[in-house]
Amino acid sequence: MLTQLKENIVYPEPKKQNIIIEVNELNVYYKNNHAVKNVSLPIRERSITALIGPSGCGKSTFLRTINRMNDLIPGAKCQGEIMYDGINLLDKKIDVVALRKEIGMVFQKPNPFPKSIYENIAMPLKFAGIRGKKRLNDIVEESLYQAALLDEVKDRLSQSALSLSGGQQQRLCIARALALKPKVLLLDEPTSALDPVSSAKIEDLLLSLKKQVSLAVVTHNMQQAARIADQTAFFYEGEVVEYNDTSIMFTKPVYKKTEDYINGRFG
Template sequence: MEHKKKIQVKDLDFFYGENQVLYNINLDIPEKKVTALIGPSGCGKSTFLRCLNRMNDLIPGIKVRGKIILDGQDIYDTGVDVVKLRSKVGMVFQKPNPFPKSIFENVAYGFRIKGIKDKDFIDERVKTSLRMAGLWEEVHDRLSSSALGLSGGQQQRLCIARAVAVEPEVLLMDEPASALDPIATKKIEELIYELKKEFTIVIVTHNMQQAARVADYTAFFLMGKLIEFDKTENIFTSPRKKETEDYITGRFG
């Protein structure tokens, strides 16, 4: 890999109870690049994504083997502060999930729960985060309005603003545009393009063209295994594995 590795995944196995859903995953995620995870439903890509900030810990009966090293530290080591980890590795979900609060308070939420009270600091961070999420121009004159009054696309960008406000280093996105119309989708994609200057982004998408448009690297998962990982350009023009080719050209199954 030509780029600095932000996350190194080594021999990762994952089980829901007795059911193994990830098999021996080895993958290096490059820093300040977009890595797309693609594959059919049930292939394990979302489970893999949620392993990267231990979101799966919330599910009872899970078992993890192997290592996920973020900046030299295995995030599954005992003693790792999961709350700190999740502020370092933020997440945006498929469906926009703003809190039933004002636009401002949604973005400021991370600081409130950390107990930060510096008003100027919070004002500045909210503004910067909304700008980064490409939403400032649309909401700057109604920051105290309810976030629930925003359109779906705006809500999703608000969630991105909320995620970036606490200055994470990695941003995980689980199908962030799947519930949005083409214009809102385009805005999210442009945003991802901008955000990678600051963050390492890992995105799960079912939209192959979206992966081709936004990602620098693409990983193809099938039945819990990582089949191929390469530069996106190579995956979509000359994949090395037949399974990848069959999947992306629609010949799968």
């Protein structure tokens, strides 16, 4: 697993069986900007957690902190706890490269590499040192099948990934993220750059994926959150206002702010 961990780190028992990532009192700062304030949130195993909220409320930052993509931004600073498999992911000794292989990420804009469809999915395998033509072929095919893209592209695997439509590109990016069999997949507004038909395909895909991975999805689209998410967290100005099962959240929100946002009164 995260092989660089040393023995002096305490391994506490997971508090609940079905929580895969537990965030406790997380604070993220960009230089002087306090982007995420005291956020505590669980991400449950084999379910979809939606993060909703108006723009600039810290939900993308929160997501990027989980697989340490924020490390790449100069001046970003994190405090708190992100417990995963009994260890704090914010610890200095975490091997972020190994971490990102277990906690994958898909971005807002489809970002396939300017290479063939096959090479795009083989890329993370090569990063991980997986070799052998047969083995690569099997994993590429499996990943494309999981991402519901195999039928559309199986005859043109050697063509450029950039020749695919936007929705296909995004599914390719999901297939690519699945190639290393991550335990958690973080998706940052995966459908906001896509048309409604492509978005619907991605939503179906996410619902089918939750059998094998735990998903956290940032979305601006309330209907989308209501359709696909098991749990929903409402972010506002860097704080989590409310977190609950989606069915409860969208019918009986506890806070006025949540109700106003869900009903489109601001945001």
